[in-house]
Structure formats: structure tokens, C-alpha cells
Amino acid sequence: MAPHGPNSQGGLRGGGFSPGRAGGRRGGRGGGGRGGGGGGGGRGEQRWWDPVWRAERLRQQQVEMEVLDENEWWNKIEQWKTGGEQELLIKRNFSRGDQQTLSDMAYQMGLYFHAYNKGKALVVSKVPLPDYRADLDERHGSTQKEIIMSTETERKLGSLLNTTQESGSSSASASAFNDQQDRTSTLGLKRPDSASKLPDSLEKEKFSVALKERQEKLKATESEKALHAFREKLPAFKMKEEFLNSVSENQVLVVSGETGCGKTTQLPQFILEEEISSLRGADCNIICTQPRRISAISVASRISAERGESIGETVGYQIRLESKRSDQTRLLFCTTGVLLRRLIEDPNLTNVSHLLVDEIHERGMNEDFLLIILRDLLPRRPDLRLILMSATINADMFSTYFGNSPTMHIPGFTFPVAELFLEDVLEKSRYSIKSSDSGNYQGNSRGRRRDSESKKDDLTTLFEDIDINSHYKSYSSATRNSLEAWSGAQIDVDLVEATIEYICRLEGGGAILVFLTGWDEISKLLEKINGNNLLGDSSKFLVLPLHGSMPTVNQREIFDRPPPNKRKIVLATNIAESSITIDDVVYVVDCGKAKETSYDALNKVACLLPSWISKASAHQRRGRAGRVQAGVCYRLYPKVIYDAFPQYQLPEIIRTPLQELCLHIKSLQVGSIGSFLAKALQPPDALAVENAIELLKTIGALNDMEELTPLGRHLCTLPVDPNIGKMLLIGAIFQCVNPALTIAAALAYRSPFVLPLNRKEEADEAKRYFAGDSCSDHIALLKAYEGYRDAKRGGNEKDFCWQNFLSPVTLRMMEDMRNQFLDLLSDIGFVDKSKPNAYNQYSHDMEMISAVLCAGLYPNVVQCKRRGKRTAFYTKELGKVDIHPGSVNARVNLFSLPYLVYSEKVKTTSVYIRDSTNISDYALLMFGGNLMPSKTGEGIEMLGGYLHFSASKNVLELIQRLRGEVDKLLNKKIEDPSLDITVEGKGVVSAVVELLRSQNIRY
Known part of the structure; x- marks a missing residue:
């Protein structure tokens, strides 16, 4: 049986039990893995380190084992299969061998199998099964937490609640979230029109004439003539007439073009020039979408320069938080997200004459979403012209989607680039990959590789099945031996170093661009280069890392040409594939992998693992060389693997x-x-x-x-993840708006903390300093921003950022986003910007900030369970998880509060939670999910029964009464944002604050 993983959505049928083999997180005792086994398990009286005790325990287990009757269970499963139930639960004490037999039976019947709870719960199913089932985990599946409240807290809460209920200050119906759907009509979004309204036909005619006269006058200048001569050399210019004719005659046109052909800068410009020349300028309203902010700005700036204008005249741009446009603007570049938000208020794209969607080959979510909308829109707007632009030759797929619309291809212009695959690199460089048993991988023997199942993938397996001596018989025995030792499981950093050294010793001049998967590999390679006798000479080599989390101090050097007799070497992730262009690159070293996010829907977890790239990405990487002269692309993987690459990225x-x-x-x-x-x-x-x-x-x-509920309609106005949007609203309601704005900006954009070279420990220490004793990554983000803000007031923000490993660019972006979020909250009535203090009464209250985080991040909840001197962490979906090493909580052994809320969980080598905050059960009870009576009749529960709470009758009654008042207040405020919480909800808010602060007494 092949291993299953996130891409297979539950694995092969019958594949849930496979001792010693890969199975996502499925391996381990009983086939349950970390999930199935229910985590680390308590030690208790167990002494597995004692050989005598262990032997006796194993003997007892063997005696207790039941024997599987294969015929009996085959018939039972066959009989169950014909019924209507989806799964068959087997709670029998079978041996691992018998469990494997059951797994094989399920596979033969076309069913799925998984062993949970260390093999004590076996499930045969008609649908794929997740790695973990909380309902089958006896030890960690659910935990009853006793709520303890001091007599004084009970008294204060009771008094505050009685006062609140007597005044009737929060009388909204508890069902208000789901009622009165017609109260909110439009979402009040500003429309990114690219043309002013010209109601009078005479005015429009005059405007069109003025546009034409100005365009002709600009064309006559000497500078414009020189620019026009440059434009004429671009491949796109040679196809100008064909393109314009196709646009005129067809509602949809799909254009593919190689990088550098001029499609992005020239095609929108051709339409603009044609419309203005034909005296249709007043009716011309062109929008061109770009997937990235920087692209929208740079392309608009380039076209304005080619037209001899300033940006914002006939050509402008609009991105989040920034725009440059005017009443004259006829061609607007914007991000896809900006256009999508316009479509909420203007679903017909009124007055838009031409829409160009660029970079559709990247298959971003916004772009695919936009294509669905546009396909439905076109029948309603037969006058609208849609042009789809792609950098790869995959036009047929888009053409078919739009009813077999015509296609057009523009050839590119680059110098030839030679390709060398691993076998050629080894043969040419005479580098030898050695088998190693030390565990420090430089290349593993094929025998050892077959034991490393957990790191295998289909392409690596494909290569292993090749007869090396036969397939590579034209190569030297040394090369064949190296290919025998090579493994695709992970990147061989020594091989990368040797390839760079070979280029520097024996090839001509020119920059080298190396594609790696992430920061770990970049730092390992940097360390090796610094210790290399040749490459470590800083007078001859300029080595620069390029990674999304890097500080931008050295960014200019990446694009600048180095001094004579000094070679530039750039170590990059796939950010260098298409987002940026380094003009002087002659050599590309391609390791063939990238870290790509995938989503395992069955286990509800994002996965971030190195995976093989697509042929389209490989083509883009090769294209980074040959921009200024003939180049070479060194592919450090066999051609057999390249041939099996998927054509395009998912x-x-x-x-x-x-x-x-x-x-x-x-x-x-x-x-x-x-x-x-x-x-x-x-x-x-x-x-x-x-x-x-x-x-x-x-x-x-x-x-x-x-x-959509009223809350949902408000969340639609906030351009962030719904959880982050909810955090903003709750922060505004509970007078904690400034911290909510800051944390939301960091989570919606990126962390301001950077990874400096060779100073990672110092950077981690700086982050821990900002967190203090809060056990919160979110508080660290908040305090770092507040420190930056204070330093900026004193004019020393640069020094502050440098000393604390912070990105000033990210912090400035966070500042802008905070202002945008505040404006949006003001627009929908949740804050009054003229009274900032009224909405920040609790902005320095750590308990309230944590509660607001809980409200926004729920249901991302982790149980903290003490295991000796350390803490183990459990989630409903995946059982035991780990804290991400970059978190301030990674080094915390014991937590004072019983839960964590987190921003994201991601699967890499393990399942990690990122950006977490330690919270109390009080915060969870007030701001978590709905409180339901426990199925046992004792206490209350939430999260589908995963979290149970017990308490005395009086305490339970107080908790439920206060939670009811909180829900009423929230419902009423969301229904009527003009409601003054400081007056109407004063008693409820005071009671919540009293409860939250009492956690300091309890823990």
C-alpha cells in the first residue's frame, strides 16, 4: 500500500494501518500515529526502560490479545457494507498483525481503515478517514475542566448582573445574529472608477478631442520618439494590429506571451492609444488587474513614462491603502482584490469598456474567483471586452473555459539558455555523491533510501525504480555511482556548493542565482560558502540571501551590478521566479523544489512542505538566465524526474x-x-x-x-480573514480597539520580526523581550509596534528597528493598515474617531486583550496538559501538536493558564501552531463558542463536546447568565453599531472585566 498524505485526502482504501511505513501522521503503534495514539501518554507506573518489567508487560499484553477470525470478520464487514451506516467501529484487542489483516480486508473491499487510540478503536469506513478522532481518544479526546470561583468574585458578579438585568440595558434578542437580513443594503465600499462621469454627450466629445490632441502632441516630442523606437523592438509591437483586430471582433481574447515580450506594458497601451485616436477616449475605461501591489505600481509607472506623462494622468493605479489617478485617467492598474471589492457594489462593472486580467497562469485564488464572476457577467455586458494574459502557453484551458474564445501567442526575446541535468552536472564537474551512514545526509544509498519512507514522494520513487546502469550506460561509472547514492528526499547542500564552486572556477563571468526551498537551506549554504576556500573570499564574491522574511537592508545590492572582478551570488526561494528580475544573472542553479502551501481538508490543516515544482516553474527559473547574454541552467535533479513534473502548479x-x-x-x-x-x-x-x-x-x-448574519455582513466590509475581522469588531465593542488594530494588521500582512544572518538567537530573544511574561506571540507583536511608535515620535525609529530585529517597511505598512481598519470600523459605525479614549479604556488590560484574541481566533483552541515538568498540547482535529520553534512559547515548559488560542496551524516536519496566546477558561467561556449543556447532564461544553466544564450549581448559573448578557450585548451592537457601549453595556463590560481579572487570583 502506498502512503497517504494531504493530497490523497485520506489515503488509499484500507491504508490506515501500516506499521513501519509512511502514512502521513499515521504510522506508529497501532497505526494511529501521533493522532491515533492520542499523544504522548502519561508515564504513571509504566517502566518501559526496565527490561524485566517490559518483558512481563509484553507477555501480559500477548495473553490479553484476541485472535482474529478472518472468515467471521470478512462476513461481518460484507454484511455491514450493504447497510446504510457509514462506518463500522471495532473495539477489540487485536494484535498489530491482525489489525493489518483487517486493513488488507478493507482494501480488498474498496473501503477505508484506520486504527485509533493505540489500536483500541478500529474503524472501517466507506469514506476517507482523518489521522485523528477526538471521539475515539480515551485519554485526550476531551477533558473536563473544573471552574473554580472565589466567593468574593461570585458576590461581585452576582451584584453586577442583577444591576444590569434590572436596568434592561441589554435587551436584544439572542437570535439577532440571524434575523432582520434586510437591515443592511449595500456594504458602503468605495468604487475604483477609472473614469470620471461625463453626463453630457457634448462634454464627452470635447473631452475625447482634448485627449487625442494631447496624445498626438506628446508623440511628436523627441523623447517620445526615442521611447517609441524602443517599443517597436518588442515582440508585442509586431502583433499590434492583429491584437487590436481580435479585441474589436471578439468579446474574449486569451493572450500568452513569454517573459519580456511586452504584453503587460504594451497591450493595455495599444487599446488606450487606439481608443483615444478614434475619438472614443471619453467612453474608454480600461482596467488591468495585477496579482501583486508592486506590479500594479511599476507597470502603471512604466506606461506613464512611455507616454511622457506623470503617473495619475491618463494612466493610474489603485491598490490597497494607496492610489494615484485623476478625472483624466482612462487606464487604471489595480490589484485583483481591489476589483473584487468593486464588484460587491457594482456587479455589472458599469462603464468599464475593457478589462485585462494579467498573470492568470499563476492561478491565484482571487484570479480564479474573478474568472467565475466574469464568465457569468459577460452575457449581461456584451459590450465589455475581456483580455486574459498569461506568461505560459496554456491558453487552451482558458479559451475552453470561455466558450472556445480565440487565442494569440507572442514570442519572447531572451538569449539561449543551455540546460544541464544532474547526470550532466555530475559528469561535467566530476563531483561525487557519497553514501553515508552518519545520518548527516549528503546522499543515501538506494537501500537506505528505501528505509526513509516518510520522506519519499512519487517522483523519488520513480527514480529509485530505474536501472541506473542501463539507463545511464553512456555516462561514466563515477556518475552512475553518484546517481545510485543521490536521493530526492532533501536537497544536498554540498552538491549545491560544489556546483557554485565549479561555475566560479571554470565558467565565464556573470551573476549566479540559486533556487532553494527556505531559510534553513539558505543559512546552511551561507555557512558552507563562508567556510569555502574559494567562495569565502568576500573581495571576489558578493553572496546575498533573498527570502520573504529577510530584512530589506541588502535588497538594493541584489539588483545592483557588483564592482568589476566581483561575482554576485544570490541564494533565493521561489520569490525570484517571477516576482522580481535580476538583470545580470547568467547562471541559474535549480534544486527543483519549493515550499508550497497545500490544504489537507480531511485533517483541517495547512501543509507547508518542500515539493517538486512544475514544468512551468522550471521554465520560469531557466528564464531568469539569458536576460543579457547566453546563460546556463544547472538542474540538480535527473531529467527523468523533470520529465515527470506536472505541467503546471496546482x-x-x-x-x-x-x-x-x-x-x-x-x-x-x-x-x-x-x-x-x-x-x-x-x-x-x-x-x-x-x-x-x-x-x-x-x-x-x-x-x-x-x-449572511449581521455579523457576517460587517465582516464582508473588512478585507481580512473572517477571524481577524471578528477580532477587530470585538475589540471595538469591548473598548480595546488599538491592540486589536495592531495585532490584526500584523496577522493580515506579516510579522515585523526579521531573520538576520547569524543572529537568529538574538532575534528570538528580542521577540521574547517584547512578550515579557505574557506567553503570547500576539502581545510581542503589539509591544514591538508600540515601541516602534514611541521611537518614531522621538525620531529614532531606525535605530529601534535595527536593535530589535524589526522591519521598518513592515511596521510602516502595519501603520497604514491600522488606519485603514480604523476608517472601516468608523464607516460602519463601530467607533467614533473623535473619541479615541472611549474605545480604548481596556487597551492596557492584558486579560481583556487576551479575551478579544480568544473571540477572534476561536475555534483555534489548544488544551495545555501538564506532563511532568513540561506541557503537552492537544487540538480537536489532530490530537497532539507542537509549538512552532519561532514562537515565544516554544521555550515555555509550564503554562499558568489551561488553554492557548492560535492564529494558524501548519504541517511541516510536524504539526505546529503559530502565533499563540495563553488564555484562561474564563476568556473561553465568555468569548468562545456556544455553551451547551453537557451530554452527561453535568456541566457545560463547547466545540462540539471537545471541551467540558464542570462547576458548582451557583457558579454554572453565574457563568451562563453573564454569557447570555454578553451575547445579547454583542447582538444588539452588531445590529445597531450606533449603540453606545460605554452607556448601554457598562454593567456587562464591568462584569466581564471583573471575571477576567479574577483569573490572576486563581492561577
């Missing part, structure tokens, strides 16, 4: 969580989420859609009928 809509997209779909009022997404170019997995809808219901954005 689209983002298939490999990422969908809750923000689903919320956006509901805001467009286009019917059910599932039916809308089924119309996508490549529809996402139905389970991923179900997960997103379930989450939106859990946080109160959708009701049971999949309709």
Missing part, C-alpha cells in the same frame, strides 16, 4: 482554506457557495468547501441556512 483555490473566499461569495449574492465554486476552472474539493462553511457558521458569520 491552483491556489485547490490548496488553501476557503473561508475568506466563501464569505466574499455570499457578499456578491450569487447563490449557494457550493454551486458557485462548482463553476470554477478547477473546482475545489467539496470537503474544503464544507470546512469553510462550517467555520463561518461557528464564528457566527453564516446562519444554518448559509445566509
Whole structure:
């Protein structure tokens, strides 16, 4: 049986038990892995280190084992299979061998199998099974937490609640979230029009004439003539007439073009020039979308320069938080997100004459979402012209999606680039990959590789099955031996170093661009280069890392040409594939992998693992060389593997969580989420859609009928993940708005903390300093920003950032985003910017900040369970998880409070939670999910029964009364944002603060 993982959505049938083999997180005793086994397990009286005790225990277990009757169980499973039940639960004490037999039976019957709870719960199912089931984990599946409250706290809460209920200050119905759907009509978004309104036909005619006269005058200048001569050399210019004719005659045109052909700068300009020359300038309203902010700005600036204008005249741009445009603007560049937000208020794109969607080959989620909307829009707007632009020759797929629309290809212009694959690199360089048993991988023997199942993938397996001596008989025996020792499981940093050294010793001049998967490999290679006798000479080599989390101090050097007799070597992730262009690159070293996010819908976890790239990405990497002269691409993987690469990367809509997209779909009022997404170019997995809808219901954005609630409609106005949006709203309501704005900006954009070369420990220490004793990454973000703000007031923000390993660029972006979020909260009535103090009464109250975080991040909850001198962490979906090494909580052994809330969990080598905050059960009870009576009749529960709480009758009554008042207040404020919480909700807020502060006495 092959191993299963996130891409197989539950693995092969019958593949749930496979001792000693790969199985995602499935391996381990009883086939349950970390999830199935229920975590680390308590030590108790167990003494597995004692050989005598161990032998006796194993003997006892053997005696206790039941014997599987294969015929009996075959018949039982066959009989169950014909019934209507989805799964068969088997709680029998079978040996591991008998469990494997059951697994094989299920496989033969076309069913799924998994062993949970250390093999004590065996499940045969008609549908794929997750790695972990909390309901089958006897030790860690659910925990009853006793709520203890001091007599004084009981008295104060009771008094505050009695006062509140007598005054009737919060009388909103508890069902207000789901009622009165018609109260909010439009979402009040500003429309990014690219043309001013010209109501009078005479005015429009005059305006068109003026545009034409100005364009002709600019063309006559000497500078414009020189620029025009440059434009004429671009491949796109040679196809100008064909392009314009196709646009005129067809509603949709798909254009593919190699990098550097001029499609992005010239095609929108051709339309603009033609429309203005034909005296249609007043009616011309062109929008061109770009997937990235920097692209929208740079392309608009380039075209303005080519037209001899300033940016913002006939050509402008609009991105989040920034725009440059005017009444004259006829061509507007914007991000795809900006256009999508316009479509909420203007679903017909009124007055837009031409829409160009660039970089569709990247298959970003926004782009695929936009294509669904546009395909539905075109019949309503027969006058609209749609041009889709791609950098790769995959036009047929898009053409078919739009009813076999015509296609057009523009050839590129680059110098020839030679390709060398691993076998050629080894043969040419005479580098030898050695087998090693030391565990420090430089290349493993094929025998050892077959034992490293957990790191294998289909392409690595494909290469292992090749007869090396036969397939590579034309190569030297040394090369064949190296190929025998090579493994695709991980990148061989020594091989990369040797390849760079070979280029520097024996090839001509020119910059070298190396593609690696992440910071770990970049830092390892930097360390090796610094210790290399040749490459470590800083007078001859300029070695520069390029990574998304790097400080921008050295960014200019990456693009600048180095001094004579000094070679530039750039170590980069796939950010250098298409987002940037380094003009002087002659040599590319391609390791063939990238860290790519995927989404395991079955286990509800994002996965960030190195994986083989697509042929399209490999083509882009090769294209980075040959920009200025003939180049060479060294591919450090065999051609056999390259030939098996997928043609294109999986689209983002298939490999990422969908809750923000689903919320956006509901805001467009286009019917059910599932039916809308089924119309996508490549529809996402139905389970991923179900997960997103379930989450939106859990946080109160959708009701049971999949309709937007009042909360959901407010969340639609905030351009962030729904959880972050909810945190902003709750922060405003509970007078804690400034911390919510800061943390939301960091989570929506990126962390301001950077990874400096060779100073990672110091950077981690700086982050821990900001966190203090809060046990919170979110507090660290907040305090870092507040420190930056204070330093900026004193004019020494640069020194502050340098000393504390912070990115000033990121902090400035966070500042802008905070202002945008505050404006949006003001627009929808949640804050009054003229009274900032009224909304920040509790902005320095750590308990309230943590509670607001809980409200926003729920249901991302982790149970903290003490295991000796350390803490183990458990989630409902995956059982035991780990704290990410970059978290301030990674070094905390014992936590004072029983839960963590977190921003994200991701699977790499393990399952990690990122950006976490330690919270009390009080915060969870007040701001978590709905409180339900426990199924046992004792206490209350939430998160589908995963979290149980018990308490005395009086304490339970107080908790439920206060939570009821909190819900009423929230419902009333969300229904009527003008409600003054400082007056109407004063008693409720005071009671919540009293309860939260009492946690300091309890713990």
C-alpha cells in the first residue's frame, strides 16, 4: 500500500494501518500515529526502560490479545457494507498483525481503515478517514475542566448582573445574529472608477478631442520618439494590429506571451492609444488587474513614462491603502482584490469598456474567483471586452473555459539558455555523491533510501525504480555511482556548493542565482560558502540571501551590478521566479523544489512542505538566465524526474482554506457557495468547501441556512480573514480597539520580526523581550509596534528597528493598515474617531486583550496538559501538536493558564501552531463558542463536546447568565453599531472585566 498524505485526502482504501511505513501522521503503534495514539501518554507506573518489567508487560499484553477470525470478520464487514451506516467501529484487542489483516480486508473491499487510540478503536469506513478522532481518544479526546470561583468574585458578579438585568440595558434578542437580513443594503465600499462621469454627450466629445490632441502632441516630442523606437523592438509591437483586430471582433481574447515580450506594458497601451485616436477616449475605461501591489505600481509607472506623462494622468493605479489617478485617467492598474471589492457594489462593472486580467497562469485564488464572476457577467455586458494574459502557453484551458474564445501567442526575446541535468552536472564537474551512514545526509544509498519512507514522494520513487546502469550506460561509472547514492528526499547542500564552486572556477563571468526551498537551506549554504576556500573570499564574491522574511537592508545590492572582478551570488526561494528580475544573472542553479502551501481538508490543516515544482516553474527559473547574454541552467535533479513534473502548479483555490473566499461569495449574492465554486476552472474539493462553511457558521458569520448574519455582513466590509475581522469588531465593542488594530494588521500582512544572518538567537530573544511574561506571540507583536511608535515620535525609529530585529517597511505598512481598519470600523459605525479614549479604556488590560484574541481566533483552541515538568498540547482535529520553534512559547515548559488560542496551524516536519496566546477558561467561556449543556447532564461544553466544564450549581448559573448578557450585548451592537457601549453595556463590560481579572487570583 502506498502512503497517504494531504493530497490523497485520506489515503488509499484500507491504508490506515501500516506499521513501519509512511502514512502521513499515521504510522506508529497501532497505526494511529501521533493522532491515533492520542499523544504522548502519561508515564504513571509504566517502566518501559526496565527490561524485566517490559518483558512481563509484553507477555501480559500477548495473553490479553484476541485472535482474529478472518472468515467471521470478512462476513461481518460484507454484511455491514450493504447497510446504510457509514462506518463500522471495532473495539477489540487485536494484535498489530491482525489489525493489518483487517486493513488488507478493507482494501480488498474498496473501503477505508484506520486504527485509533493505540489500536483500541478500529474503524472501517466507506469514506476517507482523518489521522485523528477526538471521539475515539480515551485519554485526550476531551477533558473536563473544573471552574473554580472565589466567593468574593461570585458576590461581585452576582451584584453586577442583577444591576444590569434590572436596568434592561441589554435587551436584544439572542437570535439577532440571524434575523432582520434586510437591515443592511449595500456594504458602503468605495468604487475604483477609472473614469470620471461625463453626463453630457457634448462634454464627452470635447473631452475625447482634448485627449487625442494631447496624445498626438506628446508623440511628436523627441523623447517620445526615442521611447517609441524602443517599443517597436518588442515582440508585442509586431502583433499590434492583429491584437487590436481580435479585441474589436471578439468579446474574449486569451493572450500568452513569454517573459519580456511586452504584453503587460504594451497591450493595455495599444487599446488606450487606439481608443483615444478614434475619438472614443471619453467612453474608454480600461482596467488591468495585477496579482501583486508592486506590479500594479511599476507597470502603471512604466506606461506613464512611455507616454511622457506623470503617473495619475491618463494612466493610474489603485491598490490597497494607496492610489494615484485623476478625472483624466482612462487606464487604471489595480490589484485583483481591489476589483473584487468593486464588484460587491457594482456587479455589472458599469462603464468599464475593457478589462485585462494579467498573470492568470499563476492561478491565484482571487484570479480564479474573478474568472467565475466574469464568465457569468459577460452575457449581461456584451459590450465589455475581456483580455486574459498569461506568461505560459496554456491558453487552451482558458479559451475552453470561455466558450472556445480565440487565442494569440507572442514570442519572447531572451538569449539561449543551455540546460544541464544532474547526470550532466555530475559528469561535467566530476563531483561525487557519497553514501553515508552518519545520518548527516549528503546522499543515501538506494537501500537506505528505501528505509526513509516518510520522506519519499512519487517522483523519488520513480527514480529509485530505474536501472541506473542501463539507463545511464553512456555516462561514466563515477556518475552512475553518484546517481545510485543521490536521493530526492532533501536537497544536498554540498552538491549545491560544489556546483557554485565549479561555475566560479571554470565558467565565464556573470551573476549566479540559486533556487532553494527556505531559510534553513539558505543559512546552511551561507555557512558552507563562508567556510569555502574559494567562495569565502568576500573581495571576489558578493553572496546575498533573498527570502520573504529577510530584512530589506541588502535588497538594493541584489539588483545592483557588483564592482568589476566581483561575482554576485544570490541564494533565493521561489520569490525570484517571477516576482522580481535580476538583470545580470547568467547562471541559474535549480534544486527543483519549493515550499508550497497545500490544504489537507480531511485533517483541517495547512501543509507547508518542500515539493517538486512544475514544468512551468522550471521554465520560469531557466528564464531568469539569458536576460543579457547566453546563460546556463544547472538542474540538480535527473531529467527523468523533470520529465515527470506536472505541467503546471496546482491552483491556489485547490490548496488553501476557503473561508475568506466563501464569505466574499455570499457578499456578491450569487447563490449557494457550493454551486458557485462548482463553476470554477478547477473546482475545489467539496470537503474544503464544507470546512469553510462550517467555520463561518461557528464564528457566527453564516446562519444554518448559509445566509449572511449581521455579523457576517460587517465582516464582508473588512478585507481580512473572517477571524481577524471578528477580532477587530470585538475589540471595538469591548473598548480595546488599538491592540486589536495592531495585532490584526500584523496577522493580515506579516510579522515585523526579521531573520538576520547569524543572529537568529538574538532575534528570538528580542521577540521574547517584547512578550515579557505574557506567553503570547500576539502581545510581542503589539509591544514591538508600540515601541516602534514611541521611537518614531522621538525620531529614532531606525535605530529601534535595527536593535530589535524589526522591519521598518513592515511596521510602516502595519501603520497604514491600522488606519485603514480604523476608517472601516468608523464607516460602519463601530467607533467614533473623535473619541479615541472611549474605545480604548481596556487597551492596557492584558486579560481583556487576551479575551478579544480568544473571540477572534476561536475555534483555534489548544488544551495545555501538564506532563511532568513540561506541557503537552492537544487540538480537536489532530490530537497532539507542537509549538512552532519561532514562537515565544516554544521555550515555555509550564503554562499558568489551561488553554492557548492560535492564529494558524501548519504541517511541516510536524504539526505546529503559530502565533499563540495563553488564555484562561474564563476568556473561553465568555468569548468562545456556544455553551451547551453537557451530554452527561453535568456541566457545560463547547466545540462540539471537545471541551467540558464542570462547576458548582451557583457558579454554572453565574457563568451562563453573564454569557447570555454578553451575547445579547454583542447582538444588539452588531445590529445597531450606533449603540453606545460605554452607556448601554457598562454593567456587562464591568462584569466581564471583573471575571477576567479574577483569573490572576486563581492561577
